[in-house]
Amino acid sequence: MFKGILLEESGKQTHASLQRLNEQQLTTGDVLIKVDYSTLNYKDALAITGKGKIVRNWPMVPGIDFAGTVLSSDNSAYRIGDEVLLTGWGVGEQTWGGLAEKASVNADWLIPLPPGMTAKRAMAIGTAGFTAMLGVMALEQAAVTPDQGSVLVTGATGGVGSVAVQLLARAGYEVHASTGRPEHSDWLKSLGAHTIIDRIQLDQEPAALESQHWAGAIDAVGGRTLARILSQTKMYGAVAACGLTGGVALNTTVMPFILRGVQLLGINSVHIPNAKRMEAWQRVHKSLPLTYENDVNVLTLDQAIEAAHDMVAGKPVGRVVIQP
Known part of the structure; x- marks a missing residue:
């Protein structure tokens, strides 16, 4: 037996509870893992609270990422005692995820824990930090360099945003951080942000083209904010889009693309x-x-459900790691 958060559907309502589960209930996989750490991501919070249509199969153990130790393996790629991590692949949505003491997954979804990285560090970074790194890599591949001007990060106090601020600043970029939480301005500056921008300035209907401000951007918001960023991006700049907290619709024009050569870069951290x-x-x-x-x-499984409700309400700042 092992402990895990189980999501069950009742009518149109989601019920989340901490339960004792057995290995026979686990989603079929060829590697059984002792989960050492997982992360409470915004997507997990949406699943737990039922505020988003995340879960595809019921019942479900949420948790879109985890790091742990192999307990048994039917795949030659992994042996007992190997340290591994997983992000994406529909785990916590279609198959049981990491907010439990054990997980069973396909070996192809795992990667070895990088040398020198602990399971706690891996999940402190988590899907959010991994996504932020993919965003930085996309800007680099689009030839956005520090000498071209300032870069923007939206949702900067969130998981993706806060890591993106650090990564970009440490790579030499002048980072402008957009947030709706001005009380955390000093914290963002300690991460490397040069300038703090109130998110309201970006959450407005854009003109087809506006003054050129950004050499590049990592946007975790989407919606009207993303449309406005595109209209403000410099000639041959690029915007890496990886979030939708501001909405899924993108009402923009072709002007930034055909008159300034702006690139819109989609970041999919699930299937990489x-x-x-x-x-x-x-x-x-x-x-x-x-x-x-x-x-x-660092929270326990017992605290994760309440923390999920707090996260959806916009209370936490930065990363939340779960130690089963």
Whole structure:
């Protein structure tokens, strides 16, 4: 038996509870893992609270990422005692996820824990940090360099945004951080933000083209904010889009693309080839401070459900790590 958060559907309502489960209930996979750490992501919070249509199969153990130790394996790629991590692949949505003491998944979804990285550090970074690194890599591949001007990060106090601020600042970019929480301005500046912008300034209907402000951007908001960023991006700049907290609709024009050569770069952190996964994880591990994981909030499974409700209400700041 092992403990896990179980989501059950009753009518149109989601009920979340901490339960004792057995291994026979686990989603079929060829590797059984002891979960050492997981993360409470915004997507997990939506699943737990029922505020978003995240879960595809019921009942469900949420948790879109985890790091742990192999307990048994029917795949030659992994042996008992190997340290592994997983993000994406529909785990916590279609198959049982990481907010439990054990998980069973397909070996193809795993990657070895990078050398020198602990399970706690991996989940302090988590899907959010991994996504932020993919965003930085996308801007680099689009030839956005620090000498071209300032870069913007939206949703800067969130998981993706806060890591993106650090990664970009440490890479030499002048980072402008957009947030709806001005009380956390000093914290964002301690992460490397040069300037703090009230999110209201961006959450407005854009003109087809506006004054050129940004060499690049990592946007975790979407909606009207993303449309306005595109209208303000400099000639041959690029915007990496990885979130939708501001809405899924994108009402814009072709003007930024055909008159300024702006690139809109979609970031999908769920289905990424393992070679690119390893590159991103190794880079984010090396790029963040060695003490990074000391600044995260570590909670137990018993506290995760309440924390999910707080997260949807916009209360936490930064990363929330779950230690089963």
